[in-house]
Amino acid sequence: MRFRAFIQDFHMAKFLQVSAAALGAALCASAYSAPASTPPKAEPHMQKVLDALASLGGKPIDTLTPDAARKQPMPADAVKKVLADEGKSTAPEAGVTVREMTVKGPHGDFPVHIYTPEGKGPFPVMVYYHGGGFVIADTAVYDAAPRALAKMAKAIIVSADYHRAPENKFPVAPDEACAAYTWTLEHAAAFNGDPKRVAVGGESAGGNLATVVSIMARDQHAPLPVHQLLVYPVVDNDMTRPSYVQNVAAKPLSKPMMAWFFKHYGADPTSAMALPLKNADLKGLPAATIVAAEIDPLLSEGKAYADALKQAGVKVDYRLYSGVTHEFFGMGAVVPKAKEAEQFAADGLIRAFTK
Incomplete structure (x- = not known):
């Protein structure tokens, strides 16, 4: 398949690898240039999650090694604490089955869930990429989101543990994101999916990977995803944007954390493929559903990307949720606005799958 050949030499053709130290210096130069500001106030349900996260005693991720950071309490742990404190079940939402398979990628094997x-298929499919700044977390941490989307959109969600x-380092994550997409096109029928109705989506770093896969498919004249779901995607490294200033010390994602993630990711800070907002040509990409959170350093760049897609003639459904933070998506069990956002995302997928 032509797209598979493209994946195999993708990093040679499209990317310039730079050292983590050089990237860290470039990012940190702007990361602390603005005075601290107080983030907007969280709405009560969101605040309960933030309080639970604080009670778990995690250390600031940007002060830790990647290995230590991966062991810290995550927002998903805070959700479980809220549920437990309220005497509710912490078991995964019923109505969805999960199985693991293996993708042979250009950098070795990796699992997909x-x-x-x-119901009866064949079902439409979305390839999903979890968040975590390209450094921490995995599908297990983000389980609630693909589980909710599978149920709400009546679709199979293929979550890639790149x-x-x-x-x-970069470009391993986008290489493997492409491999997961290609593998899904080729194998969807084997797990009761429809290979002609395949979307991509993800949260934060995963939103970056989803839109990068869309761009690469377009550029190589490969089968385009039918839709892209971008939940507060990482699309730029400009830390002087208003949301970075306002949310410099926000929880659970802060400005110093983003500098830490970029440093460890090791990508070229000028690359339009690593940072899609730098791409001069966004024409011909799939329609997008974009979810944004008010208390999030990435808010401004997400809105700028939505506007850039619209200017390029791409249909975009954008929705900003007030009073909630980065990582709120997937918290539908305890945060009503998260449930609303999950339904908004599922509705976008359903429309794309039924065209």
């Missing part, structure tokens, strides 16, 4: 809703930086 296939979330299948109840190799993480700094052990596997």
Whole structure:
């Protein structure tokens, strides 16, 4: 398949690898240039999650090694604490089955987790990329989001556990994101999916990978995803944007954390493929659903990317949720606005799948 050949030499054709030290210096020069500001106030349900996260005693991720950072309490742990404190079940939402398969990628094998809703297929499919700044987290941490989307959109969600930086620096993550997409096109029928209805989506760093896959498919005249779901995507490295100034010390994602993630990711800070907002040509990309959170350093760049897509003639459904933070998506069990956002995302997928 032509797209597979492209994946195999993708990093040779499209990317310039730079050292983590050089990238860290470039980013940190702007990361602390603005005075501290107070983030907007979280709404009560969101604040309960933030309080629970604080009670778990995690250390600031930007002060730790990547290995230590991966062991810190995550927002998903805070959600479970809220549920437990309220006497509610912390078990995964029913109505979805999950199985693991293996993708042979250009940098070695990696797992994908296939979330299948109840009912009779073949089902439409979305390839999903989890967040974590390309450095921390995995599908298990983000389980609630693909599980909710599978159930709400009546679609199979293929969640890719791409190799993480700094052990596997850029362009490993986008290489493997492409491999997961190609593998899904080729194997969807084997797990009751429809290979003609395949979307991509992700949160934060995963949103970056979803839109990068869309751009690469377009540029190589490969089969385009039918839709891209971008939940507060990382698309730029400009830390002077208003949301970075306002949310410099926000929880659970702050400005210093983003500098730390970029440093360990090790990408070229000028690359339009690493940072899609730098791409001069966004024409011909799939329609997008974009979810934004008010208390998030990435808010401004996400809105700028939505505007750039619209200016390029791409259909965009953008929605900003007030009073909630980065990572709120997937918290539908305890944060009503998260449930609303999950339904908004699922509705966008359903429309794309039924065209």
